Amino acid sequence: MLSKDLINKLHDFLPAEAVLHETEDLRPYECDGLSAYRQTPMIVVLPQTESQIIQVLQLCDATKTPVVARGAGTGLSGGALPHAEGILMSLAKLNRILTLDPFARTARVQPGVRNLAISDAAKPFGLYYAPDPSSQIACSIGGNVAENSGGVHCLKYGLTVHNILKLRVLTIAGEILEIGGDGLDSAGFDLLALMTGSEGMLGIVTEITVKLNPIPEKAQLVMAAFDNIEKAGNAVANVIAAGIIPAGMEMMDKITIHAVEAFLHAGYDMNAQAILLCESDGTSEEVADEITRINAIMKASGATNISTSRNEAERLSFWAGRKAAFPAAGRVSPDYYCMDGTIPRKHLAQVLSGIEALSEEYGLRCMNVFHAGDGNLHPLILYDANTPGELEKTEEFGAKILEMCIHAGGTITGEHGVGMEKINQMCTQFKSNELEIFHGVKAAFDPQGLLNPGKAVPTLHRCAELGAMHVHRGAEKFPDLPRF
Amino acid sequence: MLSKDLINKLHDFLPAEAVLHETEDLRPYECDGLSAYRQTPMIVVLPQTESQIIQVLQLCDATKTPVVARGAGTGLSGGALPHAEGILMSLAKLNRILTLDPFARTARVQPGVRNLAISDAAKPFGLYYAPDPSSQIACSIGGNVAENSGGVHCLKYGLTVHNILKLRVLTIAGEILEIGGDGLDSAGFDLLALMTGSEGMLGIVTEITVKLNPIPEKAQLVMAAFDNIEKAGNAVANVIAAGIIPAGMEMMDKITIHAVEAFLHAGYDMNAQAILLCESDGTSEEVADEITRINAIMKASGATNISTSRNEAERLSFWAGRKAAFPAAGRVSPDYYCMDGTIPRKHLAQVLSGIEALSEEYGLRCMNVFHAGDGNLHPLILYDANTPGELEKTEEFGAKILEMCIHAGGTITGEHGVGMEKINQMCTQFKSNELEIFHGVKAAFDPQGLLNPGKAVPTLHRCAELGAMHVHRGAEKFPDLPRF
Numbered sequence: 001m002l003s004k005d006l007i008n009k010l011h012d013f014l015p016a017e018a019v020l021h022e023t024e025d026l027r028p029y030e031c032d033g034l035s036a037y038r039q040t041p042m043i044v045v046l047p048q049t050e051s052q053i054i055q056v057l058q059l060c061d062a063t064k065t066p067v068v069a070r071g072a073g074t075g076l077s078g079g080a081l082p083h084a085e086g087i088l089m090s091l092a093k094l095n096r097i098l099t100l101d102p103f104a105r106t107a108r109v110q111p112g113v114r115n116l117a118i119s120d121a122a123k124p125f126g127l128y129y130a131p132d133p134s135s136q137i138a139c140s141i142g143g144n145v146a147e148n149s150g151g152v153h154c155l156k157y158g159l160t161v162h163n164i165l166k167l168r169v170l171t172i173a174g175e176i177l178e179i180g181g182d183g184l185d186s187a188g189f190d191l192l193a194l195m196t197g198s199e200g201m202l203g204i205v206t207e208i209t210v211k212l213n214p215i216p217e218k219a220q221l222v223m224a225a226f227d228n229i230e231k232a233g234n235a236v237a238n239v240i241a242a243g244i245i246p247a248g249m250e251m252m253d254k255i256t257i258h259a260v261e262a263f264l265h266a267g268y269d270m271n272a273q274a275i276l277l278c279e280s281d282g283t284s285e286e287v288a289d290e291i292t293r294i295n296a297i298m299k300a301s302g303a304t305n306i307s308t309s310r311n312e313a314e315r316l317s318f319w320a321g322r323k324a325a326f327p328a329a330g331r332v333s334p335d336y337y338c339m340d341g342t343i344p345r346k347h348l349a350q351v352l353s354g355i356e357a358l359s360e361e362y363g364l365r366c367m368n369v370f371h372a373g374d375g376n377l378h379p380l381i382l383y384d385a386n387t388p389g390e391l392e393k394t395e396e397f398g399a400k401i402l403e404m405c406i407h408a409g410g411t412i413t414g415e416h417g418v419g420m421e422k423i424n425q426m427c428t429q430f431k432s433n434e435l436e437i438f439h440g441v442k443a444a445f446d447p448q449g450l451l452n453p454g455k456a457v458p459t460l461h462r463c464a465e466l467g468a469m470h471v472h473r474g475a476e477k478f479p480d481l482p483r484f
Numbered sequence: 485m486l487s488k489d490l491i492n493k494l495h496d497f498l499p500a501e502a503v504l505h506e507t508e509d510l511r512p513y514e515c516d517g518l519s520a521y522r523q524t525p526m527i528v529v530l531p532q533t534e535s536q537i538i539q540v541l542q543l544c545d546a547t548k549t550p551v552v553a554r555g556a557g558t559g560l561s562g563g564a565l566p567h568a569e570g571i572l573m574s575l576a577k578l579n580r581i582l583t584l585d586p587f588a589r590t591a592r593v594q595p596g597v598r599n600l601a602i603s604d605a606a607k608p609f610g611l612y613y614a615p616d617p618s619s620q621i622a623c624s625i626g627g628n629v630a631e632n633s634g635g636v637h638c639l640k641y642g643l644t645v646h647n648i649l650k651l652r653v654l655t656i657a658g659e660i661l662e663i664g665g666d667g668l669d670s671a672g673f674d675l676l677a678l679m680t681g682s683e684g685m686l687g688i689v690t691e692i693t694v695k696l697n698p699i700p701e702k703a704q705l706v707m708a709a710f711d712n713i714e715k716a717g718n719a720v721a722n723v724i725a726a727g728i729i730p731a732g733m734e735m736m737d738k739i740t741i742h743a744v745e746a747f748l749h750a751g752y753d754m755n756a757q758a759i760l761l762c763e764s765d766g767t768s769e770e771v772a773d774e775i776t777r778i779n780a781i782m783k784a785s786g787a788t789n790i791s792t793s794r795n796e797a798e799r800l801s802f803w804a805g806r807k808a809a810f811p812a813a814g815r816v817s818p819d820y821y822c823m824d825g826t827i828p829r830k831h832l833a834q835v836l837s838g839i840e841a842l843s844e845e846y847g848l849r850c851m852n853v854f855h856a857g858d859g860n861l862h863p864l865i866l867y868d869a870n871t872p873g874e875l876e877k878t879e880e881f882g883a884k885i886l887e888m889c890i891h892a893g894g895t896i897t898g899e900h901g902v903g904m905e906k907i908n909q910m911c912t913q914f915k916s917n918e919l920e921i922f923h924g925v926k927a928a929f930d931p932q933g934l935l936n937p938g939k940a941v942p943t944l945h946r947c948a949e950l951g952a953m954h955v956h957r958g959a960e961k962f963p964d965l966p967r968f
Contacts, residue, residue, distance in 0.1 A: 104828060104829075105724075150669065155668075162646075171917070177917065177918055177921060178915075178918070181826070181895045183895055184638060184642070184858050185897065185899060187902050187914075188914065191678075191925075193676075194678050196674065197669065243698035286769070289767060344666040346587060376667065412671050413670075415668075418671050425671075426672065429672075433660075437655075438672050441928045443924070444924025444928055445924065
């Protein structure tokens with residue numbers, strides 16, 4: 001349908017200010033947090049109620065118009081990149097916390113509610129919402145569901161999927177699905193997990209019931225410096241092997257330490273090749289016991305320098321450097337490219353050496369700062385977009401890192417999703433019959449393929465054109481890591 | 485295809501003893517743990533290798549022959565009930581533990597491995613597999629995946645879906661899908677959760693990679709007696725509200741206490757209206773701290789009698805009564821019917837009163853023994869199949885209990901699955917557009933509908949014929965519980 005006709009029809013049920021179509025009004029929506037990909041949408045709509053969303057979806061369904069949902073636009077894989085001939089639906093105005101039940105420890109919220117706003121609302125009851133992506137001040141819970149977001153604390157508290165109970169979802173036909181329940185299990189196929197992380201391709205979420213946790217009585221942080229990155233990797237394994245599940249376990253390499261120290265003066269050990277931050281939370285007794293054990297393991301693993309936070313101010317200052325790693329990267333390089341891949345913990349040291357070798361090969365620096373406990377890497381490739389060819393080199397370097405993750409038995413995404421960014425790597429990770437199952441599931445919800453088309457799951461045609469090498473479960477087939 | 489022709493084709497790749505078709509050979513397979521439903525299959529096959537399974541599936545696919553997978557046959561909802569014109573595929577001979585990696589804390593096992601055999605194999609490494617259905621001595625891990633089984637400890641350690649990392653699955657076309665990964669998240673739609681609990685309707689699992697946990701250093705049990713079931717229900721809520729997640733929290737009502745005490749002489753308080761068993765596990769320090777807090781909460785909640793296990797022998801003897809509840813029911817009644825429904829914990833007392841009222845109405849006794857911590861009820865209706873009409877009354881009573889669970893905002897299954905038993909209640913729990921999504925997902929994996937047809941997800945036609953009342957999310961619509 002022509003843009004003009006669609007706009008007219010949208011005006012039947014949306015106020016004028018909720019339908020954007022002038023170029024300058026569309027501009028802010030042309031990309032999400034992955035700004036390397038940009039596309040102006042045909043129309044942006046800003047519904048304020050579920051019934052308006054239903055009408056938009058019914059119109060899209062009837063006119064075969066693609067529709068892309070957008071939360072706060074902080075996503076890092078281009079999942080909310082608009083479609084040139086489609087409607088971009090911002091859910092920002094659905095931003096109410098509908099109920100908060102401190103007894104059941106749940107909150108029912110709209111998708112546009114900011115992640116941190118849930119914890120703020122729960123705080124007076126001594127509760128909080130556990131998943132804490134770095135963007136938690138800005139990112140929306142709807143976007144978290146779409147990407148199955150994690151965060152520093154997901155090692156102990158799980159990803160978004162582990163922290164939600166129910167979803168209210170609209171299909172492309174505008175029909176309501178109520179998914180999940182208050183119990184541990186629910187009857188029928190597990191649509192709650194299927195929907196979580198489906199990147200807006202199966203339905204539009206209009207309500208989320210999240211679990212709330214009691215705020216831990218105490219949290220304490222051990223900072224351990226190592227003169228060798230392999231020793232730091234082994235320390236991670238040793239903590240886990242001792243049966244400890246830290247609230248967070250983060251690693252920074254030398255280049256990251258230097259970048260953040262120059263920026264923040266957090267007191268990090270500048271001689272270290274790697275720093276581990278390992279947090280314990282719980283009752284005072286639990287924390288005291290766990291911190292003693294973590295200290296002993298760090299020492300036995302060869303840490304050259306170990307500090308334990310003595311109070312809340314010190315704990316936050318130890319964290320400050322880690323949390324400022326991205327802005328610090330922005331200070332030491334005109335541009336950076338944040339990768340996201342996951343590997344089994346046992347391959348940490350090998351994969352980090354592999355990244356170092358690639359860094360030399362491409363002549364590009366790479367900062368490694370990541371969720372070590374769950375093997376979720378976030379290499380930041382530093383580059384200058386104004387140097388001709390450097391963006392292309394960066395993308396090639398990044399793609400090789402992801403292939404290395406697959407070779408190591410890992411996956412091409414840890415918590416940022418596939419979106420537009422990693423769609424080609426999906427051809428590498430999955431076989432064609434596995435991709436066909438994904439397409440079949442998609443068709444069960446969205447037979448015309450109108451919800452966020454072209455994202456997350458590549459067509460078989462695309463994969464064939466790429467001639468993608470299938471190195472599925474590469475670790476078993478190619479034991480000599482790293483490969484690139 | 486005629487049975488004779490199928491048998492001939494099966495003999496092309498299966499040895500004679502792996503293809504059963506004489507009536508007396510088929511008899512042991514005519515039901516699973518839900519013996520009220522019986523059906524002789526056309527043929528039983530006992531493959532020993534994955535390639536044999538692939539050939540069976542390709543034959544079924546080509547000849548449009550239904551195929552029902554069976555593990556140990558301990559399921560309680562008739563999920564493995566054979567199809568009269570189909571092949572029953574026993575996976576009992578695929579019973580090898582393929583790898584056990586104590587460093588990664590995983591084991592890769594075949595579907596016919598018994599649940600407890602995994603923990604036995606892991607024990608020398610100080611590890612165990614957490615989900616512990618009551619049938620764990622006999623039930624197979626493949627069946628656990630099919631039903632997403634729980635157990636006494638799932639409140640703290642989760643259901644099967646939370647304790648597996650990867651599945652190797654065959655589609656009805658005999659194609660291999662490798663699902664899941666070592667990391668927390670995986671790319672694409674979450675097929676691991678979708679497959680878990682899908683009751684053999686989406687594929688045949690040939691390998692399962694399970695997580696292993698360190699065996700807790702210590703476990704200790706608090707047994708608290710109450711003179712009023714409502715007080716016991718509130719004690720459950722108070723423990724959870726204090727931020728404690730017990731390793732297990734089980735409740736028994738008076739009729740159960742008397743039945744097991746007569747059987748076992750476990751030392752239970754015969755004056756109690758309800759007994760709570762609340763377990764803590766972890767390091768000695770953690771357990772000591774938690775047990776002190778649990779004791780205080782039980783006292784404040786009005787317990788009339790509190791005992792804490794002083795040693796491992798005493799802990800096991802406190803548990804013995806709970807574990808013997810089903811055999812005890814068998815002693816006090818010729819037959820019993822074990823129900824399985826889940827409700828929000830806050831409605832425990834109300835639903836238990838509702839069950840009591842139904843018990844009087846139907847003139848049938850009902851024992852309540854259940855996973856109180858996660859609101860998973862297991863009412864045991866006591867009846868005599870030889871009394872004309874009593875089985876029918878029992879089934880009607882059971883159906884009303886499940887409807888009450890839905891009214892309370894719960895679900896018709898906690899951990900036993902839907903299978904054949906609760907297929908009509910699915911019409912009550914789900915709306916037709918939600919059932920259509922289930923059918924769409926099923927079709928993505930099994931377009932001809934050959935995998936375990938007629939189970940778990942009812943056809944819309946069946947629901948229409950039942951004239952099922954749709955009381956979806958009844959708790960919100962009908963706040964005055966209980967309803968029946």
